[in-house]
Amino acid sequence: MAGGSAIRGSRVGAGPMGEAERGESIARFRVSYWCANGHETKPSFAEDGTVEVPAEWDCPRCGFPAGQDKNKPPMPMKNEPYKTHLAYVKERRTEAEANKVLDIALKKLRGDD
Incomplete structure (x- = not known):
């Protein structure tokens, strides 16, 4: 492939980028x-x-x-595993409280108010 172009891969008007065009660093x-x-x-x-x-x-x-202290670098944060909605509810309520709330909700559904 003889006769290749010397400016292949270049755009018209492209020139060397230097300090003059970018300003002082x-x-x-x-x-x-x-x-x-x-x-x-x-x-x-x-x-x-x-x-x-x-x-x-x-x-x-x-x-x-x-x-910045080579001898005492910061320790990585511990990632807690994903918790379900039920796990968060169990953290906030005891088994007895959960049964009480469930009884109230079932009475409302049945119309036993």
Whole structure:
């Protein structure tokens, strides 16, 4: 395939993107965060002080929370298993209370008021 175009894959008017077109880039600094698995991540933040550096950052490798203290990283949150509506009701009422509420509801349905 001789005679290929030198500008293949390019648009008309496209040119090199540089500092002149995008503007000056702002000074940045990096902060190290460590998770409970020992992973280190280093996000960068603007030096101009417009953003406050957070105390914790999510680890991109495992998803655990990461902190700035390598020796004491934050522990991951415990995920509670899904509870059914009945499980929540049983937490709020005793068996005797549940039977009392059921009796009242059955009397209403039967018209025994």
